Each structure stands twice: as structure tokens, then as C-alpha cells.
Amino acid sequence: MDNLDLMKQISITSPSKIVLLVIDGLGGLPSPKTGKTELETANTPNLDKLAAKGICGLIDPVSPGITPGSTPGHLALFGYDPVKFNIGRGVVEALGIDFSLEPEDIAARGNFCTMDKKGLVIDRRAGRIATEKCTELCQLLDGLAIEGVKIFVRPVREHRFVVVFRGKGLAPEVSDSDPQQVGMAPRAVKALNPQADRMASIANKFIAQAKVTLAKQHPANMVLLRGFSRRPNLPTMSEVYKLKPAAIAAYPMYRGLAKLVGMQVLETAVKEEFTTLKQNYTDYDFFFLHIKGTDSAGEDGDFNGKVRLIEEVDKAMPALTSLEPDVIVVTGDHSTPALLKGHSWHPVPILLYSKWCRTDGVGEFSEQACISGGLGRFPATQVMPLAMANALKLTKFGA
Amino acid sequence: MDNLDLMKQISITSPSKIVLLVIDGLGGLPSPKTGKTELETANTPNLDKLAAKGICGLIDPVSPGITPGSTPGHLALFGYDPVKFNIGRGVVEALGIDFSLEPEDIAARGNFCTMDKKGLVIDRRAGRIATEKCTELCQLLDGLAIEGVKIFVRPVREHRFVVVFRGKGLAPEVSDSDPQQVGMAPRAVKALNPQADRMASIANKFIAQAKVTLAKQHPANMVLLRGFSRRPNLPTMSEVYKLKPAAIAAYPMYRGLAKLVGMQVLETAVKEEFTTLKQNYTDYDFFFLHIKGTDSAGEDGDFNGKVRLIEEVDKAMPALTSLEPDVIVVTGDHSTPALLKGHSWHPVPILLYSKWCRTDGVGEFSEQACISGGLGRFPATQVMPLAMANALKLTKFGA
Numbered sequence: 001m002d003n004l005d006l007m008k009q010i011s012i013t014s015p016s017k018i019v020l021l022v023i024d025g026l027g028g029l030p031s032p033k034t035g036k037t038e039l040e041t042a043n044t045p046n047l048d049k050l051a052a053k054g055i056c057g058l059i060d061p062v063s064p065g066i067t068p069g070s071t072p073g074h075l076a077l078f079g080y081d082p083v084k085f086n087i088g089r090g091v092v093e094a095l096g097i098d099f100s101l102e103p104e105d106i107a108a109r110g111n112f113c114t115m116d117k118k119g120l121v122i123d124r125r126a127g128r129i130a131t132e133k134c135t136e137l138c139q140l141l142d143g144l145a146i147e148g149v150k151i152f153v154r155p156v157r158e159h160r161f162v163v164v165f166r167g168k169g170l171a172p173e174v175s176d177s178d179p180q181q182v183g184m185a186p187r188a189v190k191a192l193n194p195q196a197d198r199m200a201s202i203a204n205k206f207i208a209q210a211k212v213t214l215a216k217q218h219p220a221n222m223v224l225l226r227g228f229s230r231r232p233n234l235p236t237m238s239e240v241y242k243l244k245p246a247a248i249a250a251y252p253m254y255r256g257l258a259k260l261v262g263m264q265v266l267e268t269a270v271k272e273e274f275t276t277l278k279q280n281y282t283d284y285d286f287f288f289l290h291i292k293g294t295d296s297a298g299e300d301g302d303f304n305g306k307v308r309l310i311e312e313v314d315k316a317m318p319a320l321t322s323l324e325p326d327v328i329v330v331t332g333d334h335s336t337p338a339l340l341k342g343h344s345w346h347p348v349p350i351l352l353y354s355k356w357c358r359t360d361g362v363g364e365f366s367e368q369a370c371i372s373g374g375l376g377r378f379p380a381t382q383v384m385p386l387a388m389a390n391a392l393k394l395t396k397f398g399a
Numbered sequence: 400m401d402n403l404d405l406m407k408q409i410s411i412t413s414p415s416k417i418v419l420l421v422i423d424g425l426g427g428l429p430s431p432k433t434g435k436t437e438l439e440t441a442n443t444p445n446l447d448k449l450a451a452k453g454i455c456g457l458i459d460p461v462s463p464g465i466t467p468g469s470t471p472g473h474l475a476l477f478g479y480d481p482v483k484f485n486i487g488r489g490v491v492e493a494l495g496i497d498f499s500l501e502p503e504d505i506a507a508r509g510n511f512c513t514m515d516k517k518g519l520v521i522d523r524r525a526g527r528i529a530t531e532k533c534t535e536l537c538q539l540l541d542g543l544a545i546e547g548v549k550i551f552v553r554p555v556r557e558h559r560f561v562v563v564f565r566g567k568g569l570a571p572e573v574s575d576s577d578p579q580q581v582g583m584a585p586r587a588v589k590a591l592n593p594q595a596d597r598m599a600s601i602a603n604k605f606i607a608q609a610k611v612t613l614a615k616q617h618p619a620n621m622v623l624l625r626g627f628s629r630r631p632n633l634p635t636m637s638e639v640y641k642l643k644p645a646a647i648a649a650y651p652m653y654r655g656l657a658k659l660v661g662m663q664v665l666e667t668a669v670k671e672e673f674t675t676l677k678q679n680y681t682d683y684d685f686f687f688l689h690i691k692g693t694d695s696a697g698e699d700g701d702f703n704g705k706v707r708l709i710e711e712v713d714k715a716m717p718a719l720t721s722l723e724p725d726v727i728v729v730t731g732d733h734s735t736p737a738l739l740k741g742h743s744w745h746p747v748p749i750l751l752y753s754k755w756c757r758t759d760g761v762g763e764f765s766e767q768a769c770i771s772g773g774l775g776r777f778p779a780t781q782v783m784p785l786a787m788a789n790a791l792k793l794t795k796f797g798a
Contacts, residue, residue: 065784
């Protein structure tokens with residue numbers, strides 16, 4: 001019996017409310033000058049007060065040493081084993097542009113690339129063409145139908161696009177056409193099992209058609225496809241936890257992830273997340289509130305920018321705490337230290353506040369302080385069971 | 400997907416170097432007089448300095464409460480699930496004498512024993528005959544060939560020996576001949592599945608032959624065999640981690656274990672390990688450096704001896720740190736408290752140093768201090784993922 005089966009068995013509906021505040025890329029590394037991380041540098045009186053009233057710890061999104069992408073980082077926070085539910089690249093890209101994937105659709109990530117006269121790839125990213133150019137090229141390819149399979153081609157950014165195949169008899173087990181290095185010809189898409197023969201054939205016909213359509217374009221005269229995948233059939237959070245969950249996230253990728261697990265996605269905008277929470281507070285019993293800026297600042301290596309954004313979240317906290325949710329969880333989906341300019345494997349600080357949380361001695365919300373927290377260090381997939389328990393939404397297991 | 404599959408998927412080759420220093424049986428228990436363990440008693444300025452710069456914690460080699468043998472203790476440190484890869488007794492004994500097992504060989508652990516005139520075992524260890532006598536008796540039995548199966552019989556120590564069967568059509572699924580108690584006759588070896596019929600038959604013929612050969616010996620007039628097993632087919636560390644790994648271990652057992660996971664075993668001697676590291680430092684990107692003495696002192700109940708040996712390791716540390724490896728891990732394969740005179744289940748202190756380790760407040764390397772370490776308490780199988788991450792040898796998992 002896994003985590004989700006256990007939750008299904010013992011979760012109950014109750015009026016109590018849970019708010020899960022995800023500060024994307026929250027964890028950091030200390031600045032060599034001050035010895036303090038971004039979170040430790042930020043002035044966060046409200047989060048510190050909540051840490052003092054609550055219980056703290058550190059979570060591993062996947063497991064020690066593993067740097068997660070946004071998808072596994074969030075799935076784990078929602079209680080889904082991120083290794084078991086490893087979501088394909090094509091699906092992730094489709095989620096990222098808010099494309100409404102149907103259950104049987106197959107999505108692939110596409111690159112516009114440059115091919116020379118011999119048919120060899122000389123630039124896998126076609127000189128990173130402008131997003132406007134990408135949009136224009138996608139329009140040339142969008143809406144094709146091949147043997148009854150409808151094909152959607154949608155721009156992502158620069159040379160990146162998504163292609164979605166919608167039709168009967170398709171299967172995602174096919175190889176990439178992207179050779180992943182220059183100086184080689186694009187590969188034929190191959191079926192990795194007999195059920196995927198039709199998918200491979202349709203994909204190759206699409207690629208052949210794209211080659212013709214793009215022949216006179218420069219530098220983007222060819223496409224490379226990879227990560228063919230189908231939206232996984234995840235049990236919804238309502239099925240698992242008997243919650244009525246809502247997502248408050250301004251960026252498409254996170255809205256898409258929330259939809260995957262059956263959350264109602266509320267309309268919001270950057271810096272409007274806390275207002276949206278207040279406006280919809282009576283209608284749901286679980287809120288996933290996502291703050292993106294911190295991760296972007298970390299990826300840009302902007303230590304001070306990340307500090308400022310954490311301080312902004314802290315200033316907004318009274319708007320959350322004044323609603324008096326039964327359980328408040330504040331954490332991140334992974335660490336994004338400005339020093340590493342990217343996601344990292346470091347465990348993420350977490351604080352949980354509820355009337356029943358058995359508080360510890362931690363009086364501030366920081367990486368260092370969380371080491372001594374009463375929650376210890378634990379897998380992110382256990383955050384939801386803890387939140388549910390503290391909301392008194394779980395019955396006893398076993399007699 | 401298990402740990403190793405995940406590592407296979409995301410590991411990359413890079414010039415960074417990892418040194419894993421295993422101080423065998425490192426963890427201890429406090430002396431009733433001083434309240435301090437062996438490690439806490441030892442004067443270890445270099446390890447303490449490294450702990451202050453690094454991050455500390457406690458590892459469970461198998462899981463809380465489980466006392467591991469040397470094999471599971473080391474396999475876990477190398478990232479291999481020690482319960483899944485449970486290596487048979489025969490193979491472990493063969494590794495222990497540096498016998499070069501071929502993939503199809505079947506090894507069994509042997510005892511010389513004393514049998515009375517009725518054919519009942521009256522001493523399972525033949526009065527613990529001297530190793531010299533054991534060697535002599537092994538020579539009488541070594542080199543037999545039965546139905547095309549070549550049989551190697553090699554002494555271990557006292558009454559213990561290894562027998563290796565090399566030939567076609569053998570399988571390890573056979574029962575022991577050792578009845579495990581006195582007053583009973585040796586058992587016939589039985590096939591536990593039809594594929595093992597030939598192995599059982601050959602083993603029984605070997606035992607019958609040994610009985611004849613040893614008939615006039617006293618007290619060692621018979622053999623008992625157990626733990627028939629084949630060298631497991633472990634994925635190598637190169638396959639899993641894309642490392643070029645080297646082992647620096649003076650004792651055969653640990654050299655054998657290192658070979659099992661595909662390490663290059665370097666020539667070294669006791670107290671020469673750090674010199675060997677320096678001499679070979681440019682040629683590999685991963686070093687397993689094994690210190691045996693601490694475990695032996697613990698097994699002998701020699702508290703002060705273990706303290707002295709830990710201090711010797713500490714004195715040698717500058718030879719390691721001056722090489723400036725990107726990642727240094729110092730830990731043990733299990734605890735061997737002098738007070739228990741044997742391996743124990745207590746978690747083992749670990750320190751990890753790298754530029755990216757997010758240091759904690761721990762300023763000394765000891766069982767007590769490690770409780771508050773930023774690594775927390777975690778399974779030993781996660782040590783390699785952590786070391787790899789800190790060496791920037793892992794890419795992101797998932798999109």
C-alpha cells in the first residue's frame with residue numbers, strides 16, 4: 001500500500017482548511033561574505049513568528065542528493081511519489097503553455113533547428129530564433145491532419161514548441177527524432193513496442209511534412225522532436241484526500257500541474273495571489289498558493305533579488321494568517337541557491353503551523369534553524385499526510 | 400525505479416573528484432567512566448576542522464536496529480541496497496581470501512568438523528584446529544574434478560575454508576550439509592529446484608570423497624558446507640555513476656567487495672593507504688579508502704586501541720585534504736563499540752565536505768555532535784547520491 005492508498009483509506013472531509021504556500025526555489029546557500037542564505041538574510045518577522053508558533057524541519061523533494069525539476073518538486077508536495085509518477089517532457093511543456101491535454105493525446109517537445117544541405121543538423125536551436133518567429137512557424141505547421149490524427153503545434157519560447165497528436169490508436173513509446181548533437185541527421189522516430197507503430201509512422205510523416213514546409217526558412221528549416229508522452233492518469237486530490245482543492249498560481253506550468261492532480265485553478269496574477277486567496281477562501285478547504293519570483297531570481301544568480309522577494313512574501317503573510325486557516329504550511333518545491341544559478345539538491349526549509357502541531361524550539365524560519373526543528377528531515381511526500389493530520393482530516397489507521 | 404536506476408539516468412562524468420574514507424566500525428558507545436565514545440575521546444583536530452567546514456549527520460547502514468556485516472555495510476555506502484543485494488556466505492568467504500571468483504562459480508563456506516563412529520557431528524569446529532592444519536587439510540582436498548567440475552578448496556582461518564565449484568550446469572539453489580547443531584549427522588545437500596540437481600549431486604560426491612580422504616584425521620575428520628552462492632551480477636560503479644573508481648584497502652575482504660562493484664583495486668598496505676591515495680590521485684575520480692584497524696580494536700573490546708587508531712587517521716588527514724578533493728566523505732560501514740566487542744546497530748557519524756555542502760553548526764566530528772548535523776539521520780545508500788550531487792556530477796531529475 002503506498003502513500004496515496006493509505007490516505008484514500010483514512011482521509012475524511014471536515015470544515016478545517018489547509019493553506020500550502022510554496023515559495024518556489026526557497027532553499028539557498030550562504031553568501032561567502034555573510035555566511036547567510038537568501039532566507040537567512042531576508043527580514044521575515046511574520047514567517048519567524050509563525051515558525052515560533054509552529055514546527056519546523058527540512059524536506060527532501062525526491063531524496064538526498066537529487067535535484068528535482070519543478071514537476072517532481074510539486075508532485076512530491078502534493079503527496080505523489082515523483083519517481084513513480086515521472087512525467088514526460090512533452091507533457092511538461094504542454095502544461096507549461098496551458099495547453100489543455102486530453103487523456104489520449106500524445107505531446108512532444110519540439111525544437112526548430114538548422115539543417116545543412118547534406119541533411120545534417122548544424123544548430124539544434126536554430127540560433128535561438130525569436131519567440132515571434134517561432135509563433136509564426138508554428139502557425140505554418142499547426143492544424144495538420146495525418147490519417148485522422150489531428151496535430152497541434154504551439155510555440156513555447158525562442159526555438160521551443162510543443163506538438164500534440166490527437167487521434168485513435170496512438171501510443172507514446174517511441175524514440176526521439178532529436179539526435180542531441182550537431183553533425184548528425186535527425187533520426188527516424190521508431191516504435192519501441194508494436195502498439196506504438198502508428199505513432200511512429202504519424203510522427204515521421206509530420207516531420208517529413210514540416211521539412212517541406214520549412215525548406216525555404218532560415219535558420220529554422222527543420223524540427224527535432226523528443227519526449228513523446230501522455231498525460232499520466234493521476235488520482236485526483238479529491239479522490240485521495242477528500243479535499244476540495246484550489247490552486248492559486250500565476251504561471252501556466254504550475255496551473256497545469258495543479259490541474260493534473262484535479263485542483264480547481266483560480267484566476268490570479270503575479271502579486272495578486274494573497275488577494276485571490278482571500279476572495280475564494282470560503283469555497284475550498286485546500287489552497288496551493290504558488291510564488292514564482294524567488295526561483296527565477298535564484299536561477300538568475302540574483303541573491304539580493306531573491307532576498308527582496310522573500311521579504312515581499314513575508315509582508316503579505318498577515319493577509320494569509322488573518323484568515324486563520326487550521327493548517328498553514330510554508331515551504332518550497334526545491335532549493336534554488338543564487339550561488340548555483342539553478343535548482344539544487346539541498347533540502348528545503350518547511351514550517352507547519354496548526355493548533356495541534358507540537359511546537360519546537362525554532363524561533364525563526366531559516367535553513368540553519370530548521371535543522372533543529374521538530375519535524376526533522378523527511379521526504380516531501382509526507383508533507384500532505386502531516387498537513388491532513390494537523391487539520392484533523394485523518395482517522396486512525398488500524399484497530 | 401530504484402536508487403541505481405535513478406543514478407544511471409542522471410549521473411554525468413566530470414573532472415571533479417570524490418574521496419570516501421571509510422573508518423571501519425567507526426561508531427561506538429560511551430565509556431561508563433567518561434561518558435565519551437571512542438571517537439569523542441580521540442583527539443581529532445583535523446576531522447573536527449573538516450566537520451566545521453562541512454556538514455554532518457548520522458547514517459543507518461541497513462535500517463534502524465539492524466547490525467550489518469561488512470558486506471551490507473559497504474554495499475550500502477557504495478549505493479547498493481544491501482537487502483536486495485544480499486550476498487551469499489560462500490561468496491563472502493571467497494572474497495575474504497581474495498579468491499578470484501568467475502561469474503558461474505559456486506562458492507560455499509566450509510567447516511572442518513569432528514564426526515563420531517556413528518556418523519554424528521560432535522564438534523562443528525573440530526576443536527578450532529590451527530590455520531596451519533586447516534591449510535594442510537585443504538591441500539588434500541584441493542584440485543579434485545568430479546564429472547567435469549573443478550573443485551578448489553582454500554583455507555580461511557582455523558577450521559574455516561572455502562570450496563569453489565567451477566563447471567557447466569551448476570546452480571546455487573541447494574541446501575546446506577551443515578546441520579548447525581551437534582548430535583546429528585551431516586545432511587545430504589538437496590536441490591531446491593530442478594536446475595540445481597547437478598550441483599547437489601556434485602556437492603554430495605565431493606563430501607563423500609572428503610569423508611574418505613579425512614577418515615584417519617583427528618579431530619578434523621569431516622566437512623560441513625553451507626551458503627552455496629554465486630557472485631551476484633552487480634552493476635558496476637562505472638555503469639551506475641559514470642565514475643572511474645579506485646579502492647585503497649589493505650585487507651582482502653574489502654578489496655573483494657570493491658572488485659564486486661567494479662572498482663580498480665590499488666596495491667597498498669596497512670598504514671600506507673594515504674600515500675597510495677596521493678600516488679594515484681590523478682588517475683581516478685573516485686577513491687574508496689578503507690581503514691580496518693578501528694573495527695578490529697572494537698571487536699577486541701580495546702577501547703583505547705580504537706581511540707589511538709582514530710587519532711592516527713586524524714593525523715593522516717592533511718595528506719588527504721591537501722589534495723583538495725571536490726568532495727570528502729568520512730564515515731564508517733557500521734558501528735563497532737568496544738563495549739559490545741562486535742558490530743552493532745548504532746548509526747554511524749558521517750561528515751561531508753564540499754564547496755556546495757551548505758554547512759551546519761557542527762564543529763566537531765562525534766556521535767553527539769552529528770545528531771544536530773544538517774544531514775540529519777538517513778540511510779547509508781544515500782551517501783553516494785549526496786557525494787555525487789556535491790561533486791556536481793548529477794543532472795536534474797524530471798522537467
